[in-house]
Amino acid sequence: MMSNSRKDNAAVKALKKVFGTQNDRILKKYNKKLPEIAKHYEEFKGFNDEQLLSKANELRSEYKKDGSIDAIATRTFALCQVAGEKKLGMKHYDVQLIGGLILNDGNVAEMKTGEGKTLVATLPVVLRAFTGHQVHVVTVNDYLASRDAEIMRPLYECLGLSVASLNNKLGNEERRPIYACNIVYGTNSEFAFDYLRKNIAPDVSQQVQPECYFALIDEVDSILIDEARTPLIISGASDVDSQEVALMMELAEHFTTKVQEETTGSKQTEEVDADAALIPKTKSAQLTEKGYEKFEQLLLEHGVIDTVGRLYEPDKTYMVKSMETAIRAKHLYENNVDYLVSDGKIKIINSSTGRVEEGRRWSEGLHQAIEAKEGVEINPDNKTIASTSLQNFFRQYESIAGMTGTGDTEAHEFKEVYNMDVVVVPSNKPVQRQDMQDKIFMVKETKYKAILEDVIEIHQTGRPILVGTDSVQESILISNIFEKAGLKFNVLNAKNHEKEASIIAQAGERNAITVSTNMAGRGTDILLGGNCEAYIEANNITDEEELKQVKAKFKEESEYIKSIGGLHVVGTSRNESRRVDLQLRGRAGRQGDPGSSQFYVSLDDKLMLNFGGESTRNWMRAAGFGDDDELSHPLLDRAIVKAQAKCEGLGSNMRAELLKYDDIINKQRLQMFAMRQEWLEIATKDDFNPDECVERVKGIVASAVYALVDKYLPSNNDFTWDVDSLDTFLQVEWDVKPIVSDLIDKGYGIESVKEELLQIVYARFEETLNELNMLHNARADIMLYKTVMVKTLDSYWFEQIELLDDLREGIHLRGYAQKNPLQEFGLGAIEFFKQMIESIQMDFTTTMFSSIYGSINHQKRVLEHMRQIEMQEQIEKNKSEEEAKAAN
Template identity: 40%
Template sequence: MLGFGTLAKKVFGTPNDRRIKSARPLVERINALEPEFRALDDDGLKAKTAEFRDRLGKGEPLDALLPEAFANAREAARRALGLRPFDVQLMGGIFLHQGNIAEMKTGEGKTLMATLPVYLNALTGRGVHVVTVNDYLAKRDAEWMSKVYHALGMSVGVVVPGMQEPDKKVAYDADVTYATNNELGFDYLRDNMKSDLAQVLQRDHYFAIVDEVDSILIDEARTPLIISGPSQDRSELYVAVDKLIPELNETHYDLDEKQRSTTLTEEGNEYLEQRLHALGLLDAEASLYDPESTSLVHHVTQALRAHVLFKRDKDYIVRDGEIMLIDEFTGRMMQGRRLSEGLHQAIEAKEGVQIRPENVTLASVTFQNYFRLYDKLGGMTGTAATEADEFFEIYKLGVVEVPTNRPVIREDHDDQVYRTAREKYEAIVTEIRRAHEAGQPILVGTTSIEKSEMLSGLLKQANVPHNVLNARYHEQEARIIAEAGVPGAVTIATNMAGRGTDIQLGGNVEMHVIDALEADEDGADPAAIRERVEAEVAQRKQQALEAGGLYVLATERHESRRIDNQLRGRSGRQGDPGRTNFYLSLEDDLMRIFGSDRLDSMLGKLGMKEGEAIVHPWVNKALEKAQGKVEARNFDIRKNLLKFDDVMNDQRKAIFAQRREIMEASDLSEVVLDMRHQVIDDLVHEHIPPRAYADQWETDGLRTKIRETFGIDAPIPDWAEEEGVDDEQIRERLNRAADDLMREKLDRYGPETMRAIEKQVLLQTIDQNWREHLVTLEHLRSVVGFRGYAQRDPLNEYKSEAFQLFEGLLNRLRVEVSRMLAHVQVMTEAEQRAMIAEMQARAQAAQATQIETPVPEPGSAEEAPRREPALAMVGGAEAAAPGTATQGFAEGIDPGDEATWTRSGRNDPCPCGSGKKYKHCHGRF
């Protein structure tokens, strides 16, 4: 008997079916326009782009333009690439434009599909970002698809690490920008550390299409992007602590593989305490439980994690004396990525490579919060359905499964489970040899570099030729994949997610054409070479098809079903035949962690013989449930991370928005006036509480604070003795005195100079205090979990304290900005000339007497020549307004004798005494 849910689906269709059905009329309208757009010449396609933009400018909605824009982009793709997007690609493009994730099988043409919604949304002129998982794909896709955009009259840019900022600026200003997720996030952070609007790279966060969206928005969501600066070097402590960890045994620590955590036991604590005492790392009277020992305990914990949880050739590799992290989901090296909180340094100590100092956070953001900045977001992947709930809850993204262009005829076999890893690998090698000899191309999936190389060794012993694709051989990736569909080819891969290249049966025509052209010494006709290569590839494809298509053989289940599906999806592209099989053992990590003991004893009782496998759909179901548990746990981790980061994100957005307003403003005098008055108001409120009697006023304390903050010596105790004077009148007099001080500076230095000073003081004070605030929040985050022991919710505690810390940050900003502006002094050209003349006179006197001048004590009367602090206190010469100087000259310099000049900075005053900057005078190129 059918359940109500199943019956309803049979009658009304699934929600996914209904969405597919709703898109079909739009696809038919686009198809109906095809003859009209095919009749246009090349200039006509570009003219259509101008027409669409004009119509948008007159108020026509984007959705109304969709059929025509898609028809125009389809025709451009047909002419520029020789590829005409299928109806299912049009459908996927519609869902992307609507702000959904289009789930499409491998080989269905996601890269080309994206050009349709990208073109439509780029018509707005706000710029569209296409996000890829690595630099290779960003460059490849930008170069490949730029032919389509150029045919439509649009500009294309690509952003990858290592580019110069002017080049990045051009790329971000283009209609379409291809970039990696990391570089987009880092550029966002860098932009919000700039002090000049002209230096800001990203102009808007309007619409982004994320390729391999599950990899970027889910797998990498646990790791925040951090821009950091170096802190003190503690290499010796890392090395000393690292030597102790191998002395520990299993009774000294608890290991939880499910949670990937490890903690010292009571016995372990006592043992380490004794050893740390003996090595002099812990004072004889001190204990690891003392608050003063927190830092040392942190080092010990990280060293233990480095040894127990992080495995070489699985989580990282050592290359050229450097620890290179490996992305567990893509198997790629993560260039330039380092683990935080001293964990990376602990791994460096473990491997005996150079230890780089820990860093302090200057700015950070998670991918979750970065991509939620966009007005509209779309995504593409072959595997998103299993995480549909998370996509909707975090990003408000729906997942739509787009039908394949041709039916999938691939055979997916039930898992084969062996009792031991040895039996499993023996069966795998036998199966690989059988497929290889039958001429069937085979892709073998492994979960780590270590296991891929172990299997490679077994295949060498069995004399089976093969290629290995993992982080060690990252450079040959495209070539190895291009050959993976050749009959009888055996390719071992750590992971196939986000490779960006299809495995084509018979081989990749383009790669073979390039090889043939490079090898051709007789200078044959390129067209003839292509024709020959295409014929050879077609023949090999037929052989591979007859042998059964691509065979995907997985050696283990990943903890995420998505990763297994990505591997499985490599077979059976575009209606090709294929088959997939998973070989497992009870010793595999997933099976072992999720209770294979009972299954092992049961199989033993059933009398399973050596080399036999259990194959049953029930086993598949049980494994899927185990994977579902892991996925749910990982979702909880990411959701929890996001809850904490959301607290910081609200503050981050407020600070970044404030910085932007400051950079855009030409006059900030009202802002600094409000700050100054608020500081005075707070000081008066603190020392003269409301409804307090006059004899309770702390007038001396208030006078001291005002003098420290503004440099004003106001007779506040005398004012307090006047008849009828209250706190409001004292506040007004102090405001007037502070305003008069700033008015004097304005008259003396001029409005242009003071406006420049105010802007630089505000920006630099915000940046300095924000950096300190981030460090404080990190410390709070690391300890707030302990509040749970006191039956208090750590998240609520974090929210409450983070808010108080932010209020304190804003108060400090007001005080520091007001103090710096009150004390800042700028040297005029006349003062600079007088100082130069005094220095010349001193230099001549010293030369005449030929007596060596003793170095004066700091702060003594002889220390000089004394000069005003100028703008050096607010960011050095770069902050100076035109016509101001920020630095004097050292003794012994003769402006008339270049031989006495020391090396000048480009923005320093020229030593010749002209009053100009060095770069505009003697330092001019």
């Protein structure tokens, strides 16, 4: 008898046969637009350069008049087709046109490796640029940003559009002409950091990035999924106690540790029979009760604290976190896996791309702890002055779209977080790659032996081989194995990423073996037979006859490599994400080429160990399998799928959780940035009214006066009134006559005191402002308002970031009191925000008074000095005249 779930599955399959999948239905919608594009292509294909530019200008004018992108979409796509064919020798295929339509609708187009995503990008980019807004094209590294912008430049310029690319070596002023272009290529970090820099710039003249309108993101899963957990931070140096950091790392040697699957509360930590619990999945560590006792004893022995219980006093509690950070650095972060030691510095390796992230430092003392561990100079920690998450940075764009070879596995997250559908675009040619069943082994040693044997066997056929590893450490290990076997190969990892383009260019040549971290070289196709264009450029070949011969030779070699089976891809282990495996696999079999892929797994790989590999190994040993055997069992296949699903689920949950917290912070961030921008632009707008600005300032002063009275004269308790302190504050800080005690004596109530005091403060304020403006003979007060407010906002926002970070760091403890940590964080953040706004109003008012008086007094001193000089000059002049008369 068929179960209900099997009946449901059968019903779903039957419905899909009749109606097609959702993906099929979406593709059908876009397919209907292809005949219209083809019709316009026939209309435009005979155009010369002048006519193409004229048509482009016509479409721009039409959009400006009607404001409808859809109305000009098919004609713009056809125009791009013609421009691509004329200027690049590349005409967009139908599937590329479909990809462009998907992207223009703000979705993710999943297109296999080699399907020409760089060319596809031009379609929505040109269409969106025709609206008059700037378009950002986001790539995974500076090299690809520069390469893609230059390759596509002839197409863009043919249609009257300017293009440029960013890189991390450019200064602020060098970025200005780049952001003046219609289309800008760059990495996600360049765009995001320019956004942050814009919002800490002291003046509008120093802001270079315009609006965030439309972003087209290449390798969108890498940027919006894999990179999403990394916050983007602009920081300044803060103080660091290098001796304390070194001590913590020394003390970490004394702590016993035990790996724990995960932790959700204090009870689980208490049950761990060690000084500290390690949670590898989240790279975190927590002291147990035993650990707290040991830590306190060690601090007593080293003279850091002098009595039992001192550790729990407010000025010392931070040391627990410092100790846990040292334990994390010692046990959970590995050299050549998580970081490199290069030129006496710790350099972070991006776990997704395998590339070094130059200039980036871990926060919260982790970087210093690793510096102490590796014995290099301990540098100051970073103090955050501006930050955002990638999710919230890209969600501020009016529209975003993305391209990738592997997005469907994360379709739910794209929809949930970014409101983007993932649409799988069919290949222009069918995929011919053979994907072999995983080879599974009990231990790594046997796995590596099998990899070497298979590589040697395939290498003898002449086929190029790409070996993908999951870390720099493993790429070095594999390299050593190959070197001992006498194999010649290239290595591409974080240690030599600057050679990425040249190594990838050679990776498809006959007999080539390339050892690479899984994601390195992403965005660059491996061409069978080698990269002809790269060879021509490297050898500076310009002679027409020689060019013809070189191209013929490469074409012949490409056909030969295809005839012997194409590129063979080796995965030395399964990655934590199926997407990364699919990306590695996708390096072979591009554009219908032949190819093959083979993954190797051992039960002591990191993925398997973290998700039940030990129990699986015990079960296999009980079944009679030994260390030298290749394993084959449905249970193993399921274990791998289950481990990857668990890991992906954990990653997705962590990203979702981080986003919930950052969403709360982001509301405050956007409010502060908008307020700051308003003040920066206060005197730059055509409709600027100085009197409105003064009224706004008076509103802030009023809020400060009310808050001041509430502070010293709380309405609910007149026993705690402090009238003398209030009068002293008014006289010392605001130079206002102390009148509150007199008002109270006359029987004034709190509200009456507020109103009376406000009028006196206003009068004093206006009196000093008039004096200031008379001295400067201009509206000097307006610039003073702007300068004081921007500085005040910055000062308090930097402090607010730290407060929110500290609140988030300790909020999980509220869970022990049966409270919802996220809800508690939200309430705490709101309270902090209210306090910050009150402090800004008070500080602004106080600073305004002192700044005005300071400016007036300074100006008076200057005028007096000038008067003295003029008087002296007049005396000298009179004296000279008298002497001249006497001489005559």
